[in-house]
Amino acid sequence: MSEEVTIAVDAMGGDDAPGVVLDGVAQALEADGALHVVLCGPAEVVEPFAAAHERCEARATTEVVGMGEHPAEAVRKKKDSSVVVGCRLVKEGAAQGFFSAGSTGACLAAGTLVMGRIKGVSRPALATVIPSPVRPVVMCDIGANADCKPAYLVQFAQMATIYAERIVGIENPRAALLNIGEEEAKGSQFAQEAYALLKEQLPNFAGNAEGGDILPAKFDVIVTDGFTGNVCLKTIEGTSKTLFKTLKGVMMKTPVTKLGALAIKGGLKELMAQVSPDTYGGAPLLGVKGALLVGHGSSNAFAVKNGVLTTAGVVRAGVSEIIAQTVAKGA
Amino acid sequence: MSEEVTIAVDAMGGDDAPGVVLDGVAQALEADGALHVVLCGPAEVVEPFAAAHERCEARATTEVVGMGEHPAEAVRKKKDSSVVVGCRLVKEGAAQGFFSAGSTGACLAAGTLVMGRIKGVSRPALATVIPSPVRPVVMCDIGANADCKPAYLVQFAQMATIYAERIVGIENPRAALLNIGEEEAKGSQFAQEAYALLKEQLPNFAGNAEGGDILPAKFDVIVTDGFTGNVCLKTIEGTSKTLFKTLKGVMMKTPVTKLGALAIKGGLKELMAQVSPDTYGGAPLLGVKGALLVGHGSSNAFAVKNGVLTTAGVVRAGVSEIIAQTVAKGA
The missing domain is CATH 3.40.718.10 (Isopropylmalate Dehydrogenase)
Structure with a gap:
């Protein structure tokens, strides 16, 4: 059996959120019995879904980072947005990875500023x-x-x-x-x-x-x-x-x-x-503490499912830990 | 009827030279009755072809620039290579344009060093x-x-x-x-x-x-x-x-x-x-005095034909003259 892993997921990320995100998360939970999801987004979206699904917890957020906003600024100001909260859950150890199909810029900024760089990267x-x-x-x-x-x-x-x-x-x-x-x-x-x-x-x-x-x-x-x-x-x-x-x-x-x-x-x-x-479901931000995958804005449920599963895979494979060792050795 | 134009052609340019080049030149001469070609390459290649084709003149050269050579150095040293001779014919007014499917680097170097930059470019x-x-x-x-x-x-x-x-x-x-x-x-x-x-x-x-x-x-x-x-x-x-x-x-x-x-x-x-x-037959080096088109190394006869015809088209359209006027105006 696979190692138990908790992944935070941005319910509001992507062009067709939250619909395809919820479908994708449901499929990922079904495919991976050792996967736990903390779904971040507006209470009315995440709470009913979490109540209806095993191994899924809701984390209500009140802010949203729009596609047009300046990423780093938005991440600094909107501390209760799903992308910032998701990264903070990883930082605090409540989750080991975060997946979002939202604004790539906001994910990169949140990953770097909130989760933090691996020492030496x-x-x-x-x-x-x-x-x-x-x-x-x-x-x-x-x-x-x-x-x-x-x-x-x-x-x-x-x-x-x-x-x-x-x-x-x-x-x-x-x-x-x-x-x-x-x-x-x-x-x-x-x-x-x-x-x-x-x-x-x-x-x-x-x-x-x-x-x-x-x-x-x-x-x-x-x-x-x-x-x-x-x-x-x-x-x-x-x-x-x-x-x-x-x-x-x-x-x-x-x-x-x-x-x-x-x-x-x-x-x-x-x-x-x-x-x-869609087959690989997302692009990993390598060099941050924890797993972070950014999905395509046009992700469908299949892509979200694969993105969430890949994020869990990145955690289980210890990618960040291996990067930390390799880069420290190289430095 | 189209304006009479003389184009120098590198008989030795491209992976399948001189075979496809000769075929392409023959097709171009047939397609454009106002086209004259000065074919540059080894005497045994260019002289029999010129003798057998109307509006085609041979210009025997003794050197070849290899694909592995440093372009600018080769152009400076090998003054009797087909690429340098072709550009010199344009410089001296014996031709108005040059086409080669040979080394892009050598063509760029010869175009810039031999034909020369348009003032202001x-x-x-x-x-x-x-x-x-x-x-x-x-x-x-x-x-x-x-x-x-x-x-x-x-x-x-x-x-x-x-x-x-x-x-x-x-x-x-x-x-x-x-x-x-x-x-x-x-x-x-x-x-x-x-x-x-x-x-x-x-x-x-x-x-x-x-x-x-x-x-x-x-x-x-x-x-x-x-x-x-x-x-x-x-x-x-x-x-x-x-x-x-x-x-x-x-x-x-x-x-x-x-x-x-x-x-x-x-x-x-x-x-x-x-x-x-192959449809467009080549890439123009814009900003030099005269027309210079560089063909794909893998050019077939159809691509060479189109490349030679496009070079003639660049001359007839006065592209270099218009560039000279525009850039001078912009400066």
Whole structure:
């Protein structure tokens, strides 16, 4: 039997909250008998749900951080918002992890300010599993740090490697630096400095990855600054979405193509699931004390379920503890 | 009838040179009766071809710039290489444009060092037409300048806007800054400074574009530094390629799916052509005196044909002259 774990969940996070969040939490509780959830949100939302579900506790909150608010300011001011309360529950030990599909900025700010950085970590970083049809690839940073120093990337790579091994199940992950050429001397000054540091300090460093190497999964871990990582991740999502949409147009064109589409529908659905971010349910903020997963704003119940279960998995695998040991050793 | 134009072509550029280059040049000469080509390369390659084709002149060269060489050094040393000779023909007025599917680095170096910058242009930049199935999008810079100052991006946007209007045929193109959020205050320090300058100086500035906005063609021109642009372009190419490859696997799985595939084959081919970089045949280096187009290393004869014809189009549209006027006016 799995270890008992308590995860705080933001009932108000995401475009379709609280509906899909509640459905997702219910599914996660059903799937994992050792999972406990503290549901954070308005009393009228969280209390009836908690009363109706085993292993679920309500934590009523009175404030909401809007998508348009300045994240750090909102986190400082709105101490009784679900995102701040969720992180505080982790800080105080009432939960071991927090999941939210709300504003990424607010989650990053709350994670860093409320849960706190692991000693020795320069900058917590947001990682994600790139949903490749070939095999999963972990990318870090995908947006927590728009401005980076080259040295940060060594820690990003260390943390993402741990996540790739312990959570995604990749053995001996090979980590690469996102760059604009294969050779060592290629790229911006930043990339060249990062290359030198990674080569010196990261045992599993495998060289430069180009943009075209990501989805074919030429490497297991891709490390980059949060600006490039975010652009890259959203480019992959936008490209997949546009191609599938256009493909749908091709298939719906005539009665004959419709018939043809019917024949490949099953396989196509499988492929679309493989490249859907919902499968992994969220992006972990690595380097904070405790587990924090940020879900896609467009998360459906399936994504929320997977996000909550993955957050529990991050706790059980001791990702934060391993990061603390690795980074302390590296420092 | 079209204006007579002479384009120098690098016979040795690309993975499948000189075969596909010669085929592509022959197709371009056939398609455009006012096109003259000066074919640069080893005598045994270029002389028999020129003898067998009207409006084609041979220019024998004795050196070759290899893919592994340091571009600027190679350009300085190998003065009788096809890429240097091609650019020199433009400089001396014997040709008005140069096309090569060879090493991008060598083309950029030769373009800048031999053809020379247009007065007032801080940095020539490489643009490309992103092959979107929705409609074409011009992105600039895609790799000429890995390290940029925010001010460069204003000129990149001006030059790419001219290319979008005159060559791609987009009316009143809307230009956006590639960034990691829609709002003005989002992004790295670099992006925020670039935003302020673009807002102040670019009449057709339309705000921030995210990675997910590129392929859906939410904007006509996307401006960014050469590092991010190159990563982004290659990410789009790698994502499309991987998805089509996986889709092929789905379609070839069983006799039923194969039958289904047959029904949508025509539409799918059309879609693949829409997202193929071959359709536009090359990336223009904007800001140099004369027309210079760099083809994909994997160019086939169709791509070379389109690349040569587009180079002629850049000359006929007077893109360099318009850039000179616009930048001088802006300075």
